[in-house]
Amino acid sequence: MTEEHFRTPIVCVLGHVDHGKTSLLDRIRGSRVTAGEAGAITQHIGATLIPIDSIQKISGDLGKMKTTVPGLLFIDTPGHHAFTTLRARGGALADIAILVVDVNEGFKQQTIEALQILRNCKTPFIIAATKIDRIPGWRPQQNAGFLKSYKSQNERAQTECENRVYELVGKLSDLGFNSERFDRVSDFQRNLVIVPVSSMTGEGIGDLLMVMIGLAQRFLTDGLKMTVEGPGVGTVLEVKEEKGLGTTLDVILYDGIINLGDEIAVAGADGPIATKVRALLQPRPMKEILIEDRFERVKSVTAAAGVKITAPNLETVIAGSPLRVIRDDRDAVLAKIDQEMQEINVKLSEVGITVRADTIGALEALSKELEGKNIPIMRAEVGPVSRHDLIEISVMKDEFYKTVLCFNVPLLSDAEAMIRDGEVDVKVFSNRVIYKLIDEYIAWRDELTRAREAKQFETVVLPAKFSILPGCVFRQSGPAVVGVRILGGILRPHVNVSTREGKVVGEIKQIKLNKESIQEAKEGAEVAISIDGVIIGRQIDVGETLYVAVPERHVKVLETEMYSHLNPGTKEALEEYANIFRKTEYFWGK
Numbered sequence: 006m007t008e009e010h011f012r013t014p015i016v017c018v019l020g021h022v023d024h025g026k027t028s029l030l031d032r033i034r035g036s037r038v039t040a041g042e043a044g045a046i047t048q049h050i051g052a053t054l055i056p057i058d059s060i061q062k063i064s065g066d067l068g069k070m071k072t073t074v075p076g077l078l079f080i081d082t083p084g085h086h087a088f089t090t091l092r093a094r095g096g097a098l099a100d101i102a103i104l105v106v107d108v109n110e111g112f113k114q115q116t117i118e119a120l121q122i123l124r125n126c127k128t129p130f131i132i133a134a135t136k137i138d139r140i141p142g143w144r145p146q147q148n149a150g151f152l153k154s155y156k157s158q159n160e161r162a163q164t165e166c167e168n169r170v171y172e173l174v175g176k177l178s179d180l181g182f183n184s185e186r187f188d189r190v191s192d193f194q195r196n197l198v199i200v201p202v203s204s205m206t207g208e209g210i211g212d213l214l215m216v217m218i219g220l221a222q223r224f225l226t227d228g229l230k231m232t233v234e235g236p237g238v239g240t241v242l243e244v245k246e247e248k249g250l251g252t253t254l255d256v257i258l259y260d261g262i263i264n265l266g267d268e269i270a271v272a273g274a275d276g277p278i279a280t281k282v283r284a285l286l287q288p289r290p291m292k293e294i295l296i297e298d299r300f301e302r303v304k305s306v307t308a309a310a311g312v313k314i315t316a317p318n319l320e321t322v323i324a325g326s327p328l329r330v331i332r333d334d335r336d337a338v339l340a341k342i343d344q345e346m347q348e349i350n351v352k353l354s355e356v357g358i359t360v361r362a363d364t365i366g367a368l369e370a371l372s373k374e375l376e377g378k379n380i381p382i383m384r385a386e387v388g389p390v391s392r393h394d395l396i397e398i399s400v401m402k403d404e405f406y407k408t409v410l411c412f413n414v415p416l417l418s419d420a421e422a423m424i425r426d427g428e429v430d431v432k433v434f435s436n437r438v439i440y441k442l443i444d445e446y447i448a449w450r451d452e453l454t455r456a457r458e459a460k461q462f463e464t465v466v467l468p469a470k471f472s473i474l475p476g477c478v479f480r481q482s483g484p485a486v487v488g489v490r491i492l493g494g495i496l497r498p499h500v501n502v503s504t505r506e507g508k509v510v511g512e513i514k515q516i517k518l519n520k521e522s523i524q525e526a527k528e529g530a531e532v533a534i535s536i537d538g539v540i541i542g543r544q545i546d547v548g549e550t551l552y553v554a555v556p557e558r559h560v561k562v563l564e565t566e567m568y569s570h571l572n573p574g575t576k577e578a579l580e581e582y583a584n585i586f587r588k589t590e591y592f593w594g595k
């Protein structure tokens with residue numbers, strides 16, 4: 006296999022807010038200044054290509070390493086969203102990732118989220134420990150390699166730097182990763198690499214790029230073998246309206262080649278679309294900035310690359326969907342696109358909530374998180390919520406599922422009006438952060454559960470068993486007043502009393518403890534009760550076990566919905582009482 010057969014790995018940058026993702030990308034993109042003429046860093050659509058000779062030049066000695074990877078293609082949009090949105094063959098589009106951590110702040114919530122996402126997607130990555138120039142006492146060495154700069158620091162700054170890196174190592178170890186500073190790593194397979202950098206001074210940037218190349222060579226060579234002549238395959242980054250061009254697709258091509266005039270297949274909202282490439286556009290180089298047309302028309306593009314495509318019928322194309330060049334296999338390619346869209350990796354249940362997202366990747370990421378939290382999904386679709394959707398959701402029986410979680414998608418205006426006017430009973434959750442969206446749903450669901458349970462406990466007749474204590478018949482009838490001991494469950498007034506044979510003998514009017522009327526008596530309590538309709542000594546006797554007559558439909562609610570909240574004595578009273586009837590009627594209360 007010769008060098009030309011490896012395509013450029015695609016790189017995505019992730020990290021916590023303000024830890025320096027954009028600055029790092031800017032510094033990398035701007036590194037042609039250091040690379041001089043050799044650095045033919047090119048701006049693609051939605052991405053930046055750093056060719057290997059630039060990387061070698063920036064990296065100094067490290068750059069003498071033998072390489073087969075032709076360069077690195079950085080996706081311009083940093084963050085979780087871009088990473089999860091951009092999919093290829095059911096996985097992440099990015100082949101490798103940089104996780105940015107501010108060395109002075111350490112791990113934050115989104116750093117951990119990014120780690121989880123990378124782990125889920127099995128994407129190799131390195132840690133860029135940024136902002137080393139802010140380490141107390143650090144004396145910056147513009148664009149120097151990290152080790153060179155480190156050696157020139159005084160002892161205090163060196164120690165500070167070491168401590169901060171070791172804090173990251175410790176945190177990573179807690180999370181199950183072995184990690185080390187890049188110059189101490191000999192085995193990329195077993196160690197996660199940390200490269201200290203500064204996007205302000207350029208220190209360590211060359212090291213970072215070289216380590217990325219090393220990582221790509223170790224992990225990706227199989228995945229990077231490509232069919233240079235093969236039909237292009239890519240992922241739609243964005244569907245964009247451009248002045249004078251109509252609807253265009255920004256695409257990252259990750260395999261093969263795409264030519265002007267090629268027929269392509271993409272996924273539309275109503276199924277696969279076949280259309281013909283009218284133009285392939287790339288940004289104009291900076292020096293030609295005066296030319297009015299922002300884009301340069303090219304005849305063909307080879308992976309990996311970012312390109313803008315114009316073609317008829319692109320209006321309904323879904324961002325994040327696959328794009329394939331058709332050769333003589335039109336039907337097969339269209340079927341494949343259809344299949345890829347069907348294969349959205351979401352486990353659906355017979356009943357559950359509805360989820361909506363702007364892209365397939367986001368839909369999958371959202372669904373995976375929900376799955377992890379045991380929240381069932383009934384429908385998962387890309388695109389905004391319509392009136393029809395709301396009507397479908399509103400007929401769900403369970404209130405928990407009369408919900409739709411919207412990630413980065415709006416409600417269509419008529420659907421919004423329906424919610425505003427209270428026409429449908431559907432709860433809509435909307436957030437641009439997956440984790441917050443899920444947290445909001447869970448908070449609402451838990452609150453609803455609590456309210457429901459509280460209400461049930463108030464209204465349901467709770468089971469109890471009790472017996473009349475010897476010497477405690479204070480009045481025999483009209484109403485009977487007796488002292489009882491609660492043997493299990495919870496006794497409340499206004500419930501019927503049943504014998505062990507299931508015969509209702511009267512109704513409890515009042516419960517008193519020390520002459521005070523009470524609303525509840527629990528297992529072990531000895532209280533006085535008044536029972537209407539019964540004569541002691543006739544229907545019931547001292548010492549006999551009596552039950553609260555729980556209505557059949559309450560038995561069902563208790564057993565199916567409230568059972569886990571009942572204490573053992575209540576469960577026992579319930580079981581004994583239900584069994585009186587189940588002896589002759591097996592399905593009683595079921």
Ligand SMILES: Nc1nc2c(ncn2[C@@H]2O[C@H](COP(=O)(O)OP(=O)(O)OP(=O)(O)O)[C@@H](O)[C@H]2O)c(=O)[nH]1
Pocket residue numbers: 020021022023024025026027028029083135136137138139202203204205206
């Ligand atoms: N001194 C120093 N400041 C930095 C460095 N990298 C980033 N910053 C500063 O940190 C702040 C945040 O940097 P950004 O690059 O915008 O961070 P981000 O992660 O892209 O932020 P979001 O896009 O909001 O998530 C800015 O004020 C930067 O100037 C660095 O290496 N050294």
